[in-house]
Amino acid sequence: MVSHAILQLKPAKGRLEANFARLEAALAELREARPEVVVLPEAYPTGYFLQGGVRELALTVDELEDRLNELYRRVWEGPLDLVIGFYERDGGAYYNTAAYFELGGRGLLHRHRKVFLPTYGVFDEERYLSRGHEVRAFDTRFGKAAMLICEDFWHTLTSTLAALDGAEVIYVPAASPARGFGGRVPANVGRWRDLARSVAAEHGVYVVLSSLVGFEAGKGLSGGSLVASPEGTLLVEGPLFEEALVLAELDLDRIPPVRYDNPMLSDLKSGLPLLWNDLERILEGL
Template sequence: MDGFRAERLRLRIEQFAPALGDAEANLARIARAQADAAAEGVDLVVTPELSVTGYDVRDRVHALAVPEGDVPYPGLADGPDVIVGGIERDAAFVPFNAALHLRGGRVLHRHRKVYLPTYGMFDEGRWFGRGDRARAYDAGGGWRMGVLVCEDLWHPALMYLLAADGAHLVVVQAAAAGRGSWAGGEGGGRFASWPAWEHLARAAAVAYGIYVVVANRVGTEGPCVYAGGSMVAGPGGDILARGDDLAEDRVTADLSLDAVARARRPYAHARDDDPRLVHAELARIIGERG
């Protein structure tokens, strides 16, 4: 496929529990998902954060890293586009938590996680290098996309940058643990922590008139129980599809640029936004802070 279609982009989230440290098994799982997706007319398969390696890799990070290159996972060359989460090392041998959009096995776009959490149970800053950009890219058929990874969603400036760069669709990979299982979520889900993710996704979708896709994992690693709940938020802020909050699941939705256009009428947020003002005021703030 040379690119997506404007009138219908069928997207599927493959919500699953990656096997920790077993890239071979995880890649085989993703390849099967690609094959099933191809049979069902899916154009893009999205997997969770670090879907190739599992999340809590710690000092195995270097052994699991693949060199930066055009074809990092040759076994995923067949079938529809797929966004995988893997560990990529640069020429200086620094490993990055990377989301890779693959088309025909080749990297169409890469996003290296910018914000590496080092609070609570998380210690990513110890193992990974930090990404230094958030950019939209052309995916064909008139679609512009952006990709973020987990904690990046909690820093709204990154979503703003992608929207200002013309994104119609932002994919967020996640390995978000569930908290507050006894309390439950506002909408009746198992985890009290998950509604915050939905609020962030829906707020960005309705503010910018874009699709926001959150692909979260499930399963357990050590003491962590991952919260599932993968979702597709439409450009009007409504939830179009949602995954189970405990079990593996497949979440499929049809997206269109017509829906993006409708969501931006009668609003004029994108037209009236002024990145120059933001740039000037940030420069002032940074200068005043020294």
């Protein structure tokens, strides 16, 4: 069992100090629950919609690690794994990045730069950010994981790559503005639930979604963070539109028996090469 806490928080726009202080307070609140992994949403230190302000507020991964270490040392004893979405500065380029840190241990284990930058409708990421260009599973002290950010996950191909690469847990920091109010939950929330459940069930993986909350200039980020099990059930779901600590135990020992009953991933490994010619043909035609 690996104990997880999703920190479904609402950052104050652009206030790095306040947001790291808020994170510290949230960790202090979690001391009794003692999660082994905490998962923060996309763009947590700054808020999501920054436009050109990305340039002023982005951090290098080292700056981020220093700040996290500083607050971690004040409130935590023993190792703590932490997944966080943030705007990353690297030389003259800026990325929408998720980082996995083993605090009190090996430090930065992996960094995923968002590949699918939404630049449509209310979104304008590619105007300000560069794309990442890989999806890769990596080792943690618990097993193999991968990270995808928001729209990355709306293309199920990325989860397929992560699962084929060995990921047992897919962490998804996200920031999803509510839209479509015809049903009992906003349409985007329904979409997240459906995607998380079907991706988890298709590949026999856990999906951990950490979704930002709060209004950013009229756009209401919806929350509804969740954990989907390898069978495709929702183990837990955070509330909409408000801050919450969402706790779940991930039982990685369940993955092999679930995959034995429903061997879609191993079928894919055998069947994928048969489709390779088609994939090449289609890519050539794009």
